[in-house]
Every structure is written in structure tokens, then in C-alpha cells.
Amino acid sequence: MVTTSEVPDREELVRRAAALRPTLRARTGWAEEHRRLHDETIEALADAGLFKLRTPKRYGGYAADATTLVDVATELGHADSSTSWVTAVYWIPTWMAGLFPQAVQDEVFSTPDVRICGTLSPSALARSADGGIVVNGKWGFISGAHHAHWQEIIAILAPENGEPYPVMALVPMSDLLVVDDWHTSGLRGTGSVSTVAQELFIPQERVVPLPAVLQGSAAGAGAGAEAMHQVPLLPVASASSVGTVLGMTRAAKESFFKRLPNRKITYTGYDSQRDAPLTHFQVAEAATKSDQAAFHAHRLATTVDGKAAAGLPWKLEERARARHDMGTAVRLAKEAVDILASASGGSSVYQDVPIQRIAHDLHTINLHALMNPNTNAELYGRVLCGLEPNTLYI
Numbered sequence: 001m002v003t004t005s006e007v008p009d010r011e012e013l014v015r016r017a018a019a020l021r022p023t024l025r026a027r028t029g030w031a032e033e034h035r036r037l038h039d040e041t042i043e044a045l046a047d048a049g050l051f052k053l054r055t056p057k058r059y060g061g062y063a064a065d066a067t068t069l070v071d072v073a074t075e076l077g078h079a080d081s082s083t084s085w086v087t088a089v090y091w092i093p094t095w096m097a098g099l100f101p102q103a104v105q106d107e108v109f110s111t112p113d114v115r116i117c118g119t120l121s122p123s124a125l126a127r128s129a130d131g132g133i134v135v136n137g138k139w140g141f142i143s144g145a146h147h148a149h150w151q152e153i154i155a156i157l158a159p160e161n162g163e164p165y166p167v168m169a170l171v172p173m174s175d176l177l178v179v180d181d182w183h184t185s186g187l188r189g190t191g192s193v194s195t196v197a198q199e200l201f202i203p204q205e206r207v208v209p210l211p212a213v214l215q216g217s218a219a220g221a222g223a224g225a226e227a228m229h230q231v232p233l234l235p236v237a238s239a240s241s242v243g244t245v246l247g248m249t250r251a252a253k254e255s256f257f258k259r260l261p262n263r264k265i266t267y268t269g270y271d272s273q274r275d276a277p278l279t280h281f282q283v284a285e286a287a288t289k290s291d292q293a294a295f296h297a298h299r300l301a302t303t304v305d306g307k308a309a310a311g312l313p314w315k316l317e318e319r320a321r322a323r324h325d326m327g328t329a330v331r332l333a334k335e336a337v338d339i340l341a342s343a344s345g346g347s348s349v350y351q352d353v354p355i356q357r358i359a360h361d362l363h364t365i366n367l368h369a370l371m372n373p374n375t376n377a378e379l380y381g382r383v384l385c386g387l388e389p390n391t392l393y394i
Helices: 010-019 021-026 028-034 039-047 066-079 081-097 102-108 210-214 233-241 243-259 277-310 316-342 354-367 373-384
Strands: 116-118 124-129 132-142 150-157 165-172 177-179 193-203 207-209
Touching (some): 010 066, 021 028, 021 066, 028 081, 039 081, 066 081, 066 233, 066 243, 066 277, 081 102, 081 150, 081 243, 081 354, 132 150, 132 165, 165 210, 207 210, 210 233, 233 277, 233 316, 243 354, 316 354, 316 373
Parallel strands (some): 116 150, 124 150
Antiparallel strands (some): 124 132, 132 193, 150 165, 165 207
8 A cells, every 4th residue: 555645735736737738738639649648648637646636645645626627627628538537437437446446446446547437227147156256348438548557337136035226336447449530520539449348257255235325325344434525426527527618618719719810711701700799799708618617517516525525414405416517517618619610611521620520529518428518407306396207426
């Protein structure tokens, strides 16, 4: 076990993320072409300590709060959406690893700057075996799989006696088959490929019941010992990932305003788009939606941090609102970028104009099953109406 007394504060971590902007942007084109992050991007993120944000302090990590995650992801999203997305996705299963028994954590966190990819989708089947389980299945959308050391998987375990239920397990990437199938229109640089398990044996100590994790219950002795683990999974996952879209709105505004003074509105009398009243309405509306997205993202993070620090239980309505805050931030960010993208004219479709990529990436995020605004709004409204949630993922 490695420990450290030197934990950078939020301001320092945000500064480190911001300092990476030129480096990350320089590799955006490579990542788009090769459908994965560049090895040197991963090295830069590791050197900045950004993979340690959800590693327990007893293993040399920073155990950062949710507000720090939002602010750091925002800076990374300002630089490159795929880089921010992968970094934020790593934070979630890294947090989840802290819910496993002490011996498992010792094994996982023995790797410096360990990177853990994962999913919440139970797209595999498991059966009991002597000393563990055997898993067969395939998981899609595994962002950052190319550079991960471990994957957190979800499978449906059918015990000999009793009803099937979902389990979560940690698996070395060397035990999985990686399928290079990430050919997409958005978030191309995330390398969100599929992984496959074939008759894979997983020791019992690396397997925990998913319902306990969703409710915020630690899995064994030495698990969940820090304040950041005193929160249910879905609010944690929501706060971990939402900062990326805030950074993307910043990047879109930067791209738009950089081109604005010298861009004409073709077939009109406006030699500068900046002079057109329509433009004034468009940028005001986009800025307002960006601000509203930031409000929901930070309200979510503040709720997570406040309850974690005080050790307070979560009400059902608060859990549903956490997902709704995330979905609302995602929707508003997309609406803001869509306004700026549609106001950017035909010349913006060229690949060297960043706003077209940002728009595609945000469209992809809005389609994500967990981040989808409509799904999250329906869940929140259902709970507000006094109905039970129709999902375990709350």
C-alpha cells in the first residue's frame, strides 16, 4: 500500500488540466483518425495526476470531491471532448473499485495511475463455480479500453438456488478480448470499443452484488472507507461525467467567436456576421443555455459533496434529481452548441473547424443511455408524481 500526504487542492488540479490544453488539442486530429487517444495524451494526463482523482488516499490518490471532478472535466472538455470523456469515465469504475474488499483494492491500486474502464450494462451471463463465477458475454461502448489495466463488468448471475441478479466484478484487461468496432460519427477519439469474455473465471473476492453498490453499500472489510464512498453509485456517476459537456460549450463559443469578425453572411449585406442582429440573439441564447447547464452540473456536484461530507442518507427524490440534473445539463449544452453550429455557416463543415466536431460529440453524448435527457426527465417526473422508479439505476 502506497500513501502520500501531498494531495493537490481543486485549484491546482484545475490549473494542471488547463495547462494541458495545447498538448491535447494538438492530438485531436490523430485521435479522430485512429479512433482512440494517443499514448502521449495518456502519459500527459498521468503526469498531471488526473487519473488519481478517485483513487483512495491510502493508495496515493487524491479522493477528490465531485465539484473538483466537474471543474477538471470542464477544463479537459474545453481542450478536447474525447480526452475529457475518457478521463471522466475512468473516474467512475476507479471509485467503484474502492467498494471491493481490501485485498482486491491492494491488487488493483498497486499499479501506479491505474486506469479502470467499465460499464453499467448487464450484457453478460454468469454461473457459479468453485471459488468464483464463470462469465460469458460482450460489453459495448467501453471508453478508454485500449489504455485500461482493468475493466469493471456487469453480468447476470443465475445461482443454483434463487432468482438471477446482477453482479459487478473486476477483470484484468488481459483476460478480455478487445473488439475494435468503434466506427462512429461522434466521440471518435474515445476508443469506446467492445470487450468479450469467453468462459472467464473470476475469483469470488472480485465479485460483488450490483444492487448493494447501487445503494451505496460497501462490499467488505476495508471497502468504502473514505467520504467519497458514502454516496450511491448513480449520483456519483452523474457528477463524474457531466463536466465534460460544460467544457465543450466553452470550446464551441471560443471557436465561434474566433471566426465571427471576419466571417461574412453570404448573399446578404453583412460583411461581418458580428453586425447582424440575428447573431446577437443567437449568441445571447447560447450563452444563457451554457450558464443554465453549468447551474445544473454544479448543483448536482454540490449535493453529492454535501451529503458525502455529512454522511446524510439520500431521499428518493434527490437521487432522481441527480440524474435529472445531469440530463438537463447535457440537453442545455447540446442546445447551446447547436445554436452556434447552425450559425457558423457552410464553411464550418470542414474538419479543421472545431465546432463541427464538438456538435457531433455532444449529439453522441445526448444519445448515451445514462445521460439521455428524456430518460432522466421521465424518471424524475415519475418520482415527483409519487410513483416508484422503474429502474435499479437511481
